[in-house]
Amino acid sequence: MRWTCSLPSLRGAASALTAVVAAAALALPATAWADGEPIDGELEKYWNVELAVPTLDSPLFKRSGAFEASLGFGVIPNDSYYLPLPLNVRLGFHIGESFTLEGAFSYLLTPNSDLLTFLESPPNNAPSLLDGVIRPPRMTMVAGVDLVYSPFHGKVGIFDKKLSSFDAGLSLGAGVVIADVDQDVTNTPPASQTLPAARWGVTMRFFLTTWLTVRADVRQFLYKPEKDLLFPVEMTLGVAFLTI
Secondary structure, eight states, rough: OOOOOOOHHHHHHHHHHHHHHHHHHHHHHHHHTTTTHHHHHHHHHHGGGGGGOOTSSSSSSOOOTTTEEEEEEETTTTSSSBBOOEEEEEEEESSSSSSEEEEEEEEEEBBBOHHHHHSSSSSSTOOOOOOOOOOOOEEEEEEEEEEEEEEEEEEEETTTEEEEEEEEEEEEEEEEEEEEESSSSSOOOOOOEEEEEEEEEEEEESSSSEEEEEEEEEEEBBBOOOSSSOOOOEEEEEEEEEEE
8 A cells, every 4th residue: 555645735734733833822821921930020110111110221210319328348459568448438419310429438458568568578687678768658548529420321130030220420529638658768757648639430339229239439549649649549349328
């Protein structure tokens, strides 16, 4: 016995199979597609035009008129003679959605670097290499006022559970640097001086809630303790609290 199958019959079978698959998909309850998709509700909150929620080109959380306080800890990595570790406090007021006026204060822990330790106490009981020279200045505190402009906003997904937002901005300001400055080549202890300083940098916030953020800041200072200009860079990471 011989079986034969024509091309039209194969096409008919394929069409029937397609129809069966389509009917099965349509028969599934609409809620089945939503089950196991926890991010759908979050997406609707941010892109449903009927809810009038800000889109990607504006901040997720309104901050105009809000106060902000932050605590941070960091390092000043470009000091060759010390390793300043700033404990930082910032207090700010959001003038608008993109502008913040804030004051900042940093207390610096300043242990010696390996280079300074070597210069002060060379091996083999050799005399100090800093005798008869002016010692490098040691920063102890930094303070200033900054205007922060944050025009960059974005939203990110945390796995498939939650959407959050972040912003980034630029800062410019002025302040002071308090440092122990060596006056001459004698063994007279360095004197504490308060020196004017210019400040600029960048700020980035990652929102955990409407009132709690993780905040990273980089600030560079320009000050003149002696004949040369110095440009220390302060890098801090901390948390900020907002009054929403």
